[in-house]
Amino acid sequence: MSLNPTSKPVLAVIGVGPGIGEAVSHHFASKGFTVALIARTEDKLAKIQTTINSEHGDTASKYYVADARSESSLQSTFASIRSDLGPVNVLIYNAGSRRFTPRTILETSSEEFESFTKINLFGAFFASKLVLPDMLAKGSGTILFTGATGSIRGSGGLSSFSPGKFGLRSLSQIITREFQSRGIHVAHVLIDGPVESDLVGGVVKRRWERSGESDKLAEKDLYLMQPKDLAGIYWYLYTQPRSTWTQELDVRSQREQMFSKM
Numbered sequence: 001m002s003l004n005p006t007s008k009p010v011l012a013v014i015g016v017g018p019g020i021g022e023a024v025s026h027h028f029a030s031k032g033f034t035v036a037l038i039a040r041t042e043d044k045l046a047k048i049q050t051t052i053n054s055e056h057g058d059t060a061s062k063y064y065v066a067d068a069r070s071e072s073s074l075q076s077t078f079a080s081i082r083s084d085l086g087p088v089n090v091l092i093y094n095a096g097s098r099r100f101t102p103r104t105i106l107e108t109s110s111e112e113f114e115s116f117t118k119i120n121l122f123g124a125f126f127a128s129k130l131v132l133p134d135m136l137a138k139g140s141g142t143i144l145f146t147g148a149t150g151s152i153r154g155s156g157g158l159s160s161f162s163p164g165k166f167g168l169r170s171l172s173q174i175i176t177r178e179f180q181s182r183g184i185h186v187a188h189v190l191i192d193g194p195v196e197s198d199l200v201g202g203v204v205k206r207r208w209e210r211s212g213e214s215d216k217l218a219e220k221d222l223y224l225m226q227p228k229d230l231a232g233i234y235w236y237l238y239t240q241p242r243s244t245w246t247q248e249l250d251v252r253s254q255r256e257q258m259f260s261k262m
């Protein structure tokens, strides 16, 4: 039995946590999509599915446990999504991994470089190959990649992060060149600063708490990008008219020090 009986459009999000992943899933579900929620941790995915479905109905989302580093894991997951929900109309590749305490290349293990690069880049390559055939058959489809400051600037200490993110940016340009003329809109969202989520945003907030910076805690959105606001950006990219498609869009909060990083 189809889990998408009314044939809603299908969004697949790889990398669903409480930040951008959950926010984009909510946003697209609120606009009538059925959303495949993909990550490695089942209990977290189950909670997010429950929240989304309680607001938007039983067919608003369904979770799938998969590891984006593994092509076979994504192959079987996308086969299940296709049979449960139908062909994917929109893919958001949001999985990413970085270390918080910078380490020089000499202190960075080859295993970490390989594992993080598989998350930051390989998974996007695998997943794009899995969704493109149906999108091309239909003549339309959207692929959105989540980038970071490290996608365009190599900062010391992040050798296991930036090379994968640079590659992801390049992949977004390549798929655009290859398939935009056949109806595929690919965009790279360059998230240039911290997001209020479990990861970086949580570290920043705990630092403010320790140093008593209550003014920043009271106005977090001045310093930390809000996942729900970012979700609006992803929706904006998806809904752009075909006469004006963005290939790359950069975003930062009002008080993010953009020039200090260049």
Ligand SMILES: NC(=O)c1ccc[n+]([C@@H]2O[C@H](COP(=O)([O-])OP(=O)(O)OC[C@H]3O[C@@H](n4cnc5c(N)ncnc54)[C@H](OP(=O)(O)O)[C@@H]3O)[C@@H](O)[C@H]2O)c1
Binding pocket: 014, 015, 016, 017, 018, 019, 020, 021, 022, 038, 039, 040, 041, 042, 044, 066, 067, 068, 069, 093, 094, 095, 096, 097, 119, 146, 147, 148, 149, 191, 192, 193, 194, 195, 196, 197, 198, 199, 200, 201, 227
């Ligand atoms: N947070 C920031 O401040 C910030 C800043 C700039 C850019 N970004 C980018 O934003 C994206 C993440 O968004 P977010 O920080 O808001 O996080 P999020 O959406 O809350 O969570 C992302 C989820 O990705 C999943 N993931 C990681 N590795 C995976 C893998 N191998 N296979 C499947 N899923 C995987 C993780 O869940 P599991 O562990 O359960 O798999 C994680 O919870 C990343 O691409 C990151 O580079 C974040």
